[in-house]
Amino acid sequence: MSDLIARAYETLDGWRAFGHEQLRSPRALLVRSRSTPNVYDANFAAQVRAESPAEIDAFLDELERTFGGFEHRQVFSDPGLPAPCEARLILEGFQSHNEEILLVLEGALASRGRVAEIRPVETEDDWQALEVLHWEDHREEVVKGFHEGWQRRVTTEIVAAKRSKAPGVRYFLARSEGVDCAFFSAWPGENGVGKVEDLFTLNAFRGRGIATALIAHCVDDARARGAGPLLICARTGDTPMHMYAKLGFRPLCVQRTLLRRLGG
16 A cells, blocks of 8 residues: 555544544544544444454454444544455445545646635534535435435534644635525644545536636645545445546545444
8 A cells, every 4th residue: 555545544534533533442443523423434343454353342342332322433443444344334234335545636726616605614603604605505305315314403513524634634615696695624644644525516606617616626725735635425326536537636535334224
């Protein structure tokens, strides 16, 4: 595994863990947010290194102690996940839940989009506008078949989990024709590899270069705060990955998620 790929996985775990409780053991990194228990990416295990039967038993016990009362158990895989542990997780009812392609930008963007009105998310009104856009994003994801529908309160929780990362992770809104129509975020990372994440534009405002302008703005922000290479993620098979590739992001690796839901 190359140094860049190793640091990329560290950045992915660091971005998700940022702002939440982090519990480390010899077998895994466990991340928990008691205030947002329904947010999968705020409550998970990563960097799992349990290999022997005894180590795997101990890891599963850690999962239960850490996430007792939660309605899911989630494990992020990486190249270091031991095969016997992955197999045991499958046996215990974990299923492949999500697969994302990671792309990296090491140079300049091929395009910077149109001039757009972009501002950081800072005020209560800004956070409310961000939540409204997230709700539209989540409803669109249901139509696309990415996940089942959920109540609005889950979206509120997801935005609260993101807010706990601020201001280290900076969120930005784009405005056009008097409408807050798009959002994105930037994080410089902790090992020289940063991350830009969570791109969404209302359907009526697509094709105008607003998303590209947001990407350029967040790339600039993360690099101004110390990032070199920058990661961006996309669901495999979804169209944004092609947009990112055209902008200069190259495919680097893939991350998969194992999930077990409890309580039906």
